[in-house]
Amino acid sequence: MSGLAERTGPVAVRRRTVVSAGVPLAVYEQGDAHRTTVLLVHGYPDTHRVWDDVADELARDHHVVRYDVRGAGASGRPQRRADYRLPLLAGDLFAVVDAVSPGEAVHVVAHDWGSIQSWEAVTEPGSGERIASYTSLSGPCLDHVALWIRHRLARPTPRHVGQLLTQAAHSWYITAFHLPALAPAAWRLGLADRWGGVLRRIEGVTPRPGHPQSTLADDAVRGITLYRANMLPRLARPRQRPTDVPVQLITLTKDHYVSPALSEGLERWAPRLWRRTVPATHWSALLEKGTTVARMVREFTGHLDGEPAAPGLDRAGRGEAEHRPFAGKLAVVTGAGSGIGRATALAFAERGADVAVCDLDLEAAERTVELARLLGANARAWRVDVSDGAAVDTFATEVAAGLGVPDIVVNNAGIGHSGTFLDTTEKEWKRVLDVNLWGVIHGCRAFGTLMRERGEGGHIVNLASAAAYLPSKVLAAYATSKAGVFMLSDCLRAELAPSGIGVSAICPGIVNTNITRTTTFSGLSDSEQDARRKRVSGLYAKRNYPPEKVAEQILRAVSGNKAVVPVTFEAKAARFVGRLSPGLLRLAARVNAG
Amino acid sequence: MSTLSPPRNGRAPSFRYDDRDLDRFRELQQLAYRCADRVADWLEPGVTERQAAARLRRELVAEGVEDFFHVPFAWFGDRTAFRHFRTPLQFFASGRVLRPGMSYVLDCAPVVDGYTADIGYAGKVGDNPIWDRIAVDLLEYRDLILREVRARKPLNEVYAAVDALIARHGYDNRHQVYPGRVIGHQVTRVTPRGPAGVNLFGFGVRTLQTLGRELISERLHGRSPLWADGRSSAHPPTPGLWAVEPHVGFRDVGLKFEELLVVTEDDAYWLDDDLPHVRRVHEGALR
Numbered sequence: 001m002s003g004l005a006e007r008t009g010p011v012a013v014r015r016r017t018v019v020s021a022g023v024p025l026a027v028y029e030q031g032d033a034h035r036t037t038v039l040l041v042h043g044y045p046d047t048h049r050v051w052d053d054v055a056d057e058l059a060r061d062h063h064v065v066r067y068d069v070r071g072a073g074a075s076g077r078p079q080r081r082a083d084y085r086l087p088l089l090a091g092d093l094f095a096v097v098d099a100v101s102p103g104e105a106v107h108v109v110a111h112d113w114g115s116i117q118s119w120e121a122v123t124e125p126g127s128g129e130r131i132a133s134y135t136s137l138s139g140p141c142l143d144h145v146a147l148w149i150r151h152r153l154a155r156p157t158p159r160h161v162g163q164l165l166t167q168a169a170h171s172w173y174i175t176a177f178h179l180p181a182l183a184p185a186a187w188r189l190g191l192a193d194r195w196g197g198v199l200r201r202i203e204g205v206t207p208r209p210g211h212p213q214s215t216l217a218d219d220a221v222r223g224i225t226l227y228r229a230n231m232l233p234r235l236a237r238p239r240q241r242p243t244d245v246p247v248q249l250i251t252l253t254k255d256h257y258v259s260p261a262l263s264e265g266l267e268r269w270a271p272r273l274w275r276r277t278v279p280a281t282h283w284s285a286l287l288e289k290g291t292t293v294a295r296m297v298r299e300f301t302g303h304l305d306g307e308p309a310a311p312g313l314d315r316a317g318r319g320e321a322e323h324r325p326f327a328g329k330l331a332v333v334t335g336a337g338s339g340i341g342r343a344t345a346l347a348f349a350e351r352g353a354d355v356a357v358c359d360l361d362l363e364a365a366e367r368t369v370e371l372a373r374l375l376g377a378n379a380r381a382w383r384v385d386v387s388d389g390a391a392v393d394t395f396a397t398e399v400a401a402g403l404g405v406p407d408i409v410v411n412n413a414g415i416g417h418s419g420t421f422l423d424t425t426e427k428e429w430k431r432v433l434d435v436n437l438w439g440v441i442h443g444c445r446a447f448g449t450l451m452r453e454r455g456e457g458g459h460i461v462n463l464a465s466a467a468a469y470l471p472s473k474v475l476a477a478y479a480t481s482k483a484g485v486f487m488l489s490d491c492l493r494a495e496l497a498p499s500g501i502g503v504s505a506i507c508p509g510i511v512n513t514n515i516t517r518t519t520t521f522s523g524l525s526d527s528e529q530d531a532r533r534k535r536v537s538g539l540y541a542k543r544n545y546p547p548e549k550v551a552e553q554i555l556r557a558v559s560g561n562k563a564v565v566p567v568t569f570e571a572k573a574a575r576f577v578g579r580l581s582p583g584l585l586r587l588a589a590r591v592n593a594g
Numbered sequence: 595m596s597t598l599s600p601p602r603n604g605r606a607p608s609f610r611y612d613d614r615d616l617d618r619f620r621e622l623q624q625l626a627y628r629c630a631d632r633v634a635d636w637l638e639p640g641v642t643e644r645q646a647a648a649r650l651r652r653e654l655v656a657e658g659v660e661d662f663f664h665v666p667f668a669w670f671g672d673r674t675a676f677r678h679f680r681t682p683l684q685f686f687a688s689g690r691v692l693r694p695g696m697s698y699v700l701d702c703a704p705v706v707d708g709y710t711a712d713i714g715y716a717g718k719v720g721d722n723p724i725w726d727r728i729a730v731d732l733l734e735y736r737d738l739i740l741r742e743v744r745a746r747k748p749l750n751e752v753y754a755a756v757d758a759l760i761a762r763h764g765y766d767n768r769h770q771v772y773p774g775r776v777i778g779h780q781v782t783r784v785t786p787r788g789p790a791g792v793n794l795f796g797f798g799v800r801t802l803q804t805l806g807r808e809l810i811s812e813r814l815h816g817r818s819p820l821w822a823d824g825r826s827s828a829h830p831p832t833p834g835l836w837a838v839e840p841h842v843g844f845r846d847v848g849l850k851f852e853e854l855l856v857v858t859e860d861d862a863y864w865l866d867d868d869l870p871h872v873r874r875v876h877e878g879a880l881r
Contacts, residue, residue, distance in 0.1 A: 338761065338762075342764055346764070350845070364762070367762070367763070367764055368764065370727070371764045371844070374723050374724045374727055374844075375845070514761070546766075
């Protein structure tokens with residue numbers, strides 16, 4: 001504790017002991033005790049130190065309390081298995097609450113086994129008097145889990161069976177913990193020493209002072225009793241455990257132990273539920289993304305204390321996640337006044353997302369907003385010229401301020417241009433590259449920065465084209481701009497992967513939209529351009545591939561984090577031929593296809 | 595040889611109806627909408643499309659209707675937007691049950707004394723904001739069509755203008771699902787030959803006779819009695835009466851109206867403005 005004792009200010013840690021059912025518990029307090037109290041409960045095989053980052057961040061404006069649970073760190077270590085049953089662990093939590101915040105309910109935040117035992121406390125009848133809210137990470141209520149399993153066994157649909165198998169594959173270690181001697185021996189004979197390396201390699205966590213803790217081997221061996229004392233009894237005889245306490249569930253998308261499906265149907269037990277997501281592993285959520293978790297806790301406690309909900313929290317609390325796959329998400333779509341952009345915005349709206357749309361034509365964007373609202377979404381429109389970097393930055397700032405940082409950004413705005421290389425003027429080149437390539441660059445930079453800072457992951461979709469890999473002598477500028485978007489997307493995908501942000505390039509092909517009616521042609525008079533526009537629009541109309549189908553592919557690209565999605569048959573065929581025989585495509589490029 | 599090839603864009607026929615004829619057409623159209631109105635008042639959750647169509651037929655027959663240009667149709671829910679329609683048989687009333695919040699469309703074409711009406715009636719039960727929005731927008735199509743026809747634009751270009759407005763609204767064109775992708779068709783006084791009340795594929799036998807004759811004679815003049823987006827409609831509006839039926843959809847909600855447009859040699863106007871889809875918007879009282 002010496003490292004902590006030297007700190008001053010809000011991060012200075014005060015130590016005290018609370019006795020619960022005869023067991024001394026080591027309690028650590030930070031921040032002004034008159035402020036709202038947040039109680040942090042750690043899991044297995046950790047101590048209170050796993051919360052260091054979160055606690056320091058929250059202590060600026062909260063009274064932060066942590067404790068080592070029984071059997072861990074500096075707290076007492078009862079010997080009998082019966083001393084580790086959930087009601088006693090919940091009793092410890094209430095004892096700490098009574099000691100540090102008498103008469104005032106606290107906000108509980110818990111991880112892993114801390115979360116499991118906090119569920120026990122939160123689902124205790126009358127707990128609302130002492131627990132104002134509960135933020136749960138990676139630790140379900142065991143009664144809920146048991147009923148979740150039974151429900152799926154009783155209705156073994158392919159989806160349910162899949163969920164059961166997935167969770168079983170994540171829970172192998174629980175079986176190992178029930179075998180005699182094996183797990184304690186593993187901890188004693190080297191696993192504890194190598195735990196830092198394990199966390200680094202598997203969890204993406206950098207070891208630091210205080211974590212893994214010096215008492216790890218003892219904590220880990222003693223903590224096995226948590227599993228042995230509670231798992232089988234609860235799974236064999238689950239109880240109905242509802243709660244009125246507001247619950248913020250933070251799902252970790254890369255968790256190796258708790259699958260996201262485990263929280264399906266949680267609204268039944270916790271009707272006041274906010275669902276949030278952090279792209280993190282079981283431990284990196286606290287040890288690498290502590291500020292993100294702290295921000296979510298701060299937004300939650302602040303809102304329950306009467307502040308207006310932050311936009312992200314507000315969406316998280318709509319409780320529709322079961323039915324609409326993009327519920328609680330915010331999607332930004334550029335060029336959403338018509339065609340693929342509008343169809344995409346509406347597809348997201350229909351599946352529960354809020355949408356922020358922009359277009360050069362504000363009236364058209366407003367119409368998209370109106371339709372999105374009819375589909376039940378919150379929606380707002382901006383007039384933005386995506387080729388103007390400063391305008392896109394302003395757009396991003398205003399979206400973040402008004403609706404929050406987006407979860408999905410679709411850089412769709414683009415223009416058509418047809419002309420051979422030598423026929424295309426410098427002005428035309430600039431215009432095409434400004435909108436089609438720079439528009440995407442501006443969008444990715446402005447929103448990508450915000451999304452990475454927020455730390456909740458997300459997805460960026462860039463509308464490239466089949467022309468990105470299908471050369472044509474009459475699409476020199478257009479194809480070049482789209483090839484740029486295509487490559488940019490792959491590079492950005494690599495860069496943003498560690499932040500949990502996916503990037504997709506969509507290559508639609510011939511789709512019946514407005515783009516052909518505004519396409520320009522090099523080297524033609526206005527009237528010739530009109531005639532050509534009509535002819536091409538007619539061809540595209542005959543092909544009659546609706547933008548709604550592209551929108552469906554965009555949603556699938558986001559859900560499945562796909563890198564490249566050729567949409568129409570011709571886009572797929574061109575990609576295939578391009579791989580099989582690039583020479584053939586080069587030959588075809590000589591055809592005057594404009 | 596030249597005598598056999600059809601004279602393309604031959605002189606348009608003159609307008610052949612007098613005021614008395616137009617009054618008869620208008621009265622019949624009013625009668626049809628009146629019957630649809632009554633069925634709409636009677637509709638409630640639990641009723642099937644077949645029940646609604648049969649009721650509509652009974653109402654019409656009770657009012658003295660002898661024959662039908664086509665059998666009465668009723669569509670509920672996503673069937674009002676013709677979602678998942680693969681075969682023309684799906685147009686016939688089905689066992690679909692009306693539920694709260696659903697849109698519905700009634701479509702009937704009574705014939706009395708050779709005079710024909712062909713109407714489309716859109717409605718909803720309970721709350722449906724999408725329906726409310728489209729119902730207001732629907733009148734823009736009515737104005738647009740009249741404007742374009744008055745300007746004597748070729749019918750396929752009018753069709754394209756309607757498509758452009760549909761795109762601007764963010765809806766989709768559902769009349770393209772009708773056989774021949776038609777947004778309208780010509781209506782003439784049916785010559786009473788052949789048995790009344792007998793129908794083939796949903797169309798009255800007399801209708802089919804008349805329609806077949808029209809199709810051939812108009813085709814010979816480079817025109818079509820059917821109004822679609824192809825080259826066969828690349829001619830200015832033919833004087834006469836046109837049943838016009840723009841049908842738009844958004845998601846699972848489809849709305850249409852259908853009524854007679856009077857096209858004379860140099861002008862055009864809607865036969866009647868006192869119709870439910872016009873009234874409800876002008877009165878601002880959406881039902």
